[in-house]
Amino acid sequence: MTLASCGVVLAGMVTLVSYSVTLYRLFCAATGYGGTTRRADSAPAKMTRSTVVVRFDTNVDKHLPWRFVPAQAQVTVHLGESTLVYFRAQNLSKAPLVGHAAFNVTPAKAGPYFVKIQCFCFDEERLEGGQTVDMPVDFYVDPQLASDASTNDVDIITLSYTFFPSASPAEGKDLSRLAQTTARTKPDPVNGATQFGQRCAACHSLSQNKVGPRLAGVVGRKAGSIPGYSYSRALDGAGLTWTETNLDRWLAGPRQFIPGVRMPIGVTDTVVRRDIISFLASHPTAGPAATSDASH
Numbered sequence: 001m002t003l004a005s006c007g008v009v010l011a012g013m014v015t016l017v018s019y020s021v022t023l024y025r026l027f028c029a030a031t032g033y034g035g036t037t038r039r040a041d042s043a044p045a046k047m048t049r050s051t052v053v054v055r056f057d058t059n060v061d062k063h064l065p066w067r068f069v070p071a072q073a074q075v076t077v078h079l080g081e082s083t084l085v086y087f088r089a090q091n092l093s094k095a096p097l098v099g100h101a102a103f104n105v106t107p108a109k110a111g112p113y114f115v116k117i118q119c120f121c122f123d124e125e126r127l128e129g130g131q132t133v134d135m136p137v138d139f140y141v142d143p144q145l146a147s148d149a150s151t152n153d154v155d156i157i158t159l160s161y162t163f164f165p166s167a168s169p170a171e172g173k174d175l176s177r178l179a180q181t182t183a184r185t186k187p188d189p190v191n192g193a194t195q196f197g198q199r200c201a202a203c204h205s206l207s208q209n210k211v212g213p214r215l216a217g218v219v220g221r222k223a224g225s226i227p228g229y230s231y232s233r234a235l236d237g238a239g240l241t242w243t244e245t246n247l248d249r250w251l252a253g254p255r256q257f258i259p260g261v262r263m264p265i266g267v268t269d270t271v272v273r274r275d276i277i278s279f280l281a282s283h284p285t286a287g288p289a290a291t292s293d294a295s296h
């Protein structure tokens with residue numbers, strides 16, 4: 001089954017989905033759509049060569065007291081699809097420290113096709129004592145990976161980062177600038193509303209619980225906290241407060257972010273996620289319908 005025909009079937013599913021999450025799950029289990037049946041250790045379908053698994057590996061030199069981990073062990077991406085992933089760095093010492101990041105891509109022959117749009121590579125990075133920062137890396141894998149005879153057998157690419165203490169700490173830039181760089185592309189809440197209608201409204205409304213919980217005011221709210229909605233234990237116990245950053249990770253892949261949750265699909269496009277989040281952020285209150293919701 002090609003991806004296009006999958007999409008057509010899915011479009012049909014969206015109307016059904018509000019009636020039956022179980023049906024949706026069966027559909028996903030049968031087709032593998034949305035990563036439902038994809039396991040971390042299984043290679044992508046060879047026949048289309050339209051996806052590749054990108055794994056993340058991190059190291060810290062023993063002279064730099066930082067913790068540095070990928071937010072996700074790996075992602076499966078379509079060739080040419082821009083994907084946003086995060087790495088988290090924490091300065092475990094009390095003093096500000098400047099680290100220098102070096103990266104490499106394996107297999108090396110895939111290196112030229114691994115394209116970073118925005119990242120923290122090459123730079124001297126400064127973290128205040130105790131500070132933790134989520135560092136975004138926006139990348140895509142050039143579709144030519146599949147047409148180059150020397151690389152068309154590559155279905156796993158590993159991106160590996162190592163942080164070393166900087167040799168010239170005076171040049172360190174404040175790592176928190178990265179958050180600002182991500183935000184610079186202006187989000188569009190109007191497109192967010194349209195996208196919400198197409199991608200989320202089958203299961204969610206702003207003011208009422210449907211298949212999923214109501215979403216007005218979700219930014220700044222505790223996950224799993226809407227009274228009268230029966231959450232999965234995974235989301236209920238996540239102990240997390242929704243921010244624009246973790247909503248982005250949630251929407252990129254709910255079950256990759258929090259294993260065991262019941263929301264079956266994600267949004268692969270970085271810009272669409274950003275727009276939907278800005279739409280949700282512009283609806284801080286649920287309105288009158290929610291008040292009556294909450295009363296029973």
Ligand code: HEC
Nearest residue numbers: 017199200203211212213223224225231232235261262263
């Ligand atoms: C097929 C149905 C379905 C679709 C489509 C869907 N969701 Fe969900 N969503 C759910 C379910 C079910 C849950 C509850 C998950 C749980 O309890 O594990 C949920 C939970 C959530 C939560 C957590 C809310 C809370 O109170 O903690 C957010 C945020 C969310 N969805 C956003 C979205 C957005 C934005 C979209 C559109 C891009 C979307 N969802 C599309 C079914 C869906």
